[in-house]
Amino acid sequence: MGIPDWLKTVTRDELRVVNIKRTRERFLDKTLRHVVSFVEDTMFNERTSSIKGFLQGTEPRIKIISIFLFIVLLSFQKTVSGIVVFLVFALLLALLSGVLVILLKRLMPAVVFTMLIALPAVLNLIVDGEPLLMLHEFEKPHTFYQITIPAQISITKQGVLSALTLFLRAITSVSLVFLLTLTTSPNRFIKAVSFFIPGTFKSIASISYRYIFFLTRKVEEFIMGFRARNISSLVTRHSSLIGQRWAASRIGLLFSMSIRLSAELERAMEARGYDYNFEVQSERLKVSDISRSDILLIVFSITIIGVMLWKSLM
Amino acid sequence: MHIPDGYLGPITYGSLWAAVIPIWIYASKKIKKILKASQVPLLALSAAFSFVIMMFNVPLPGGTTGHATGATLIAILIGPWPAVIALSITLIVQALIFGDGGITAIGANCFNMGFGGVLVGYGIYKLISGSKFKVQSLKFKNSDTETHRSSLSTRHLIGAGIGAYAGINLAAFLTAVELGIQPLLHSGTDGRSLYSPFPLSITIPAIMLEHIFLFGIVEAVLTVSVLLYIKKSHPELIRG
Numbered sequence: 001m002g003i004p005d006w007l008k009t010v011t012r013d014e015l016r017v018v019n020i021k022r023t024r025e026r027f028l029d030k031t032l033r034h035v036v037s038f039v040e041d042t043m044f045n046e047r048t049s050s051i052k053g054f055l056q057g058t059e060p061r062i063k064i065i066s067i068f069l070f071i072v073l074l075s076f077q078k079t080v081s082g083i084v085v086f087l088v089f090a091l092l093l094a095l096l097s098g099v100l101v102i103l104l105k106r107l108m109p110a111v112v113f114t115m116l117i118a119l120p121a122v123l124n125l126i127v128d129g130e131p132l133l134m135l136h137e138f139e140k141p142h143t144f145y146q147i148t149i150p151a152q153i154s155i156t157k158q159g160v161l162s163a164l165t166l167f168l169r170a171i172t173s174v175s176l177v178f179l180l181t182l183t184t185s186p187n188r189f190i191k192a193v194s195f196f197i198p199g200t201f202k203s204i205a206s207i208s209y210r211y212i213f214f215l216t217r218k219v220e221e222f223i224m225g226f227r228a229r230n231i232s233s234l235v236t237r238h239s240s241l242i243g244q245r246w247a248a249s250r251i252g253l254l255f256s257m258s259i260r261l262s263a264e265l266e267r268a269m270e271a272r273g274y275d276y277n278f279e280v281q282s283e284r285l286k287v288s289d290i291s292r293s294d295i296l297l298i299v300f301s302i303t304i305i306g307v308m309l310w311k312s313l314m
Numbered sequence: 315m316h317i318p319d320g321y322l323g324p325i326t327y328g329s330l331w332a333a334v335i336p337i338w339i340y341a342s343k344k345i346k347k348i349l350k351a352s353q354v355p356l357l358a359l360s361a362a363f364s365f366v367i368m369m370f371n372v373p374l375p376g377g378t379t380g381h382a383t384g385a386t387l388i389a390i391l392i393g394p395w396p397a398v399i400a401l402s403i404t405l406i407v408q409a410l411i412f413g414d415g416g417i418t419a420i421g422a423n424c425f426n427m428g429f430g431g432v433l434v435g436y437g438i439y440k441l442i443s444g445s446k447f448k449v450q451s452l453k454f455k456n457s458d459t460e461t462h463r464s465s466l467s468t469r470h471l472i473g474a475g476i477g478a479y480a481g482i483n484l485a486a487f488l489t490a491v492e493l494g495i496q497p498l499l500h501s502g503t504d505g506r507s508l509y510s511p512f513p514l515s516i517t518i519p520a521i522m523l524e525h526i527f528l529f530g531i532v533e534a535v536l537t538v539s540v541l542l543y544i545k546k547s548h549p550e551l552i553r554g
Contacts, residue, residue, distance in 0.1 A: 030371035030381075038369070041412060071417050075324055078508055110413075114318075121511040127497075129505050147515050162507040166320060169509075173319030177413045186411060193410060201342070205403055207358035208365075212407070215366040247372045248539030249547075251384075254366060255391060255540070256548045258359040265355035 027243050028223055035220045041181075042213075044102075048182045053097030055183035057293040060192035066301045067180045071173050073308055080161065082311070083168045089304065090175040099182045106178055107171065114170045118163040122155045129158030211261065215254055222250045315383070315489050315521075315529075316408070316423055319416030321510040323500040326492055331421030337429050338402060344395040360392050361403040368404070372532050382533040383427055385485070386435030386478040387540055391551070394436040401428035426488040435481025442473030466545045471538050478537035479530045486525035490517040 049056055055063060074086045094100040121127055123135075125147070131154035142149045181189065190209050194202045226246060322330075345357070367384035389397035402424045408414040415423045494514030497507045510517070544551050 027371040031369060034369040034371075038412070068417060071319060072324075075319070075327070075418050078502060110318075118511075121507070126513075126516065127505070127507055127511050158502075158504060158506040159511075161502075161504070162511040165506065165508060166511060170318055170320035173416060173418075174413055177319070177410075177417060181411055181413065189411065201399075201403070203354050204358045204361060204399070205407070207355055208361040208403055209407060209411075211359055211362040212365050215362050216369070219366060219369060244372055244535055244539055247370050248536060249543045251367055251370060251387075251536070251540045252543035252547065255363055255544065256551055258363045259356070259551055262356040262359040265359070269355065 027247075028227065031219065031247075032223050035216055035223070038216055039213075039220075042186055045181050046185050048099050048102055049185040049188075051098045053099065053183065054293055054296075055093060055097040055179065057291060058183075058297050059289050059291070059294050060184050060188050061195050062290070062294045062297060063180065063184065064189075064192055064196075066297055067176050069301060070304065071176050073305065074169065074172055074176070077169070077308075080164055080168060082308070083165065083172055085304075085307075087168060087172040087175065089300075090172055090179060094175070094179055094182075097179070097183050099179070102182060103175060103178055106182075107175060110174045111171060114167050118167040118170075121163040121166065122159040124150060124152075124154050124156045124159060127156060127159040127162045129156035131155070132157050132160065207265070211258075214261075215258070218254060218257065219250070222253075315427060315486055315525075316405075316415030317419040317426075317489060317492065319418050321416070321493060321496070322419055322422060323496055323509045324418075325499055326496065327418045327422055330419075330425045330492070334402075334421045334425045334429065337398065337425070341395045341398040345399060348393065348395075356392075357396055357400060360388065360396060361400040361407075364388050364397075364400050365404045365407065368408075370536075372536055382478075382529070382536045383431060383482060383485070384533075384536070385427060385431040386439060386474065386481045386533070387537045389432045389436035390439055390474055390477075390537075390541065391544075394432055397432045397436070398428055401432060404428075422489075422492055426485045426492070430488050431481040431485035434484045435477040437477070438480050439470075439473040439477035442476060443467070443470040466541060471541060474541055475534040475538045479534040482533040483522070483525050483530050486521050486529070487518070490514070490521040493517045493521075 070086060070089070074083065077083045077086070091100065091103075094103045124131065131152070133155040134152060135155065136153040138149070138151050138153075141151045184192070186209075190206055194206055197205060364384055367387070368381055371381050383401075385397065385401055388400055391397075392400065405415060405423050405428055406420055409417055409420050409423070491514065493510045494512065494517035496510040497513050500508040502508055512520070
């Protein structure tokens with residue numbers, strides 16, 4: 001038995017419904033993706049930070065200072081070879097910490113994104129210089145707005161070097177940050193960072209970090225609730241308006257929740273005897289806290305700094 | 315709009331760190347005047363709230379979606395200086411824990427979004443709404459004991475929308491300028507760029523077009539819609 005003709009015809013109304021539904025799903029999906037990746041990353045970092053590896057065994061404060069120092073030193077590097085030294089060093093640290101494969105996987109989106117941004121710089125439209133490869137030739141140069149398109153479009157040596165420098169620098173910096181988060185549990189990380197933050201900020205940052213999870217969980221529940229209530233709902237022409245109203249009402253509700261929670265927290269803290277000048281106390285770094293891995297990391301750091309300083313003086 | 319590590323040279327990111335530290339000191343002094351220490355949880359929750367706002371994607375007619383920073387919205391809800399601190403904390407947590415924005419670029423990102431975006435957005439809101447630019451006490455009315463009448467008029471809402479649009483666009487413009495001056499500040503002896511290689515003639519249109527036509531609209535729509543919702547459902551949360 002064949003398919004009846006009426007089933008084969010697609011009316012304009014049906015097409016509109018499909019498109020609008022997809023639009024509605026897209027904004028929900030994107031929001032949900034943000035929420036899920038946030039929770040996943042945090043849980044994943046918790047797991048990788050408990051692997052027995054080199055960086056996992058180091059004192060978080062020493063690790064933070066060393067990695068930040070590397071990132072700053074990296075920003076002063078002017079040659080591709082200088083940047084590659086840091087990249088190799090970051091990968092070596094990842095290998096010693098047992099997170100090399102995980103780091104490479106997590107780096108992939110950043111690699112693609114940075115490559116897409118850096119790639120146009122190889123052309124003489126962005127960075128002029130010695131032509132390496134001619135791509136196209138016009139009769140005469142053209143000017144649009146303030147951008148001049150030369151008669152010959154080519155890939156230049158300076159352009160390739162500029163793109164490569166940007167790409168390697170950005171990827172190496174991201175690798176170092178990921179290395180830090182992959183090898184330190186989020187709670188220890190916040191505690192260690194608090195060591196460097198003054199007074200009230202310490203308290204604000206540590207409370208704030210905890211409640212980000214609570215509010216994120218609420219966002220997830222909002223999305224699930226919206227989906228559950230709208231499975232067979234009539235999709236209208238104004239679906240983007242519905243979406244905007246939904247997002248606005250949920251954000252408004254989150255704000256009201258935040259205010260209520262902060263009042264409850266304030267009362268709870270008062271009941272537990274916190275006075276008006278309370279501060280989250282950071283533990284002092286004692287000599288007994290420093291392990292062999294820490295000494296090795298400090299030696300590594302001093303060596304790298306020494307080599308870089310020596311190189312820049314030569 | 316978050317600038318990652320590696321795109322700005324030491325002169326630029328160093329200057330922006332130097333610019334943002336006095337702003338943080340000034341903002342915390344201002345907050346101490348209006349905020350009792352017992353209200354630290356309020357500021358902490360506001361920072362968490364601003365983190366979560368950035369997760370929301372908002373649909374626009376035509377099928378596109380975008381997300382907002384919520385800078386002007388937070389400034390209207392909790393005041394401009396608490397908003398500077400709340401947004402800065404959010405941006406720092408994003409950079410340190412989630413690699414969203416660079417560590418060397420924390421100063422730049424906090425200056426652009428956490429300071430420029432907030433103060434311009436809030437300033438325009440105050441200018442259009444006609445109310446005096448003064449920092450009010452960070453206190454909300456008690457919903458159990460008072461009868462509320464929202465003070466948000468249409469003029470306030472228009473001010474909020476235009477302020478939000480202008481705030482995010484200013485932040486985007488600052489980002490475009492900071493990236494676009496890199497080839498002028500840092501070039502190798504052989505003519506290659508050491509950091510972001512794109513000149514101002516490329517960074518300004520590339521960043522501004524999407525903010526003028528997409529993200530600015532999202533920011534304005536979201537700010538006005540959230541205020542409308544709060545006016546209708548939680549009027550006790552509107553300060554003053």
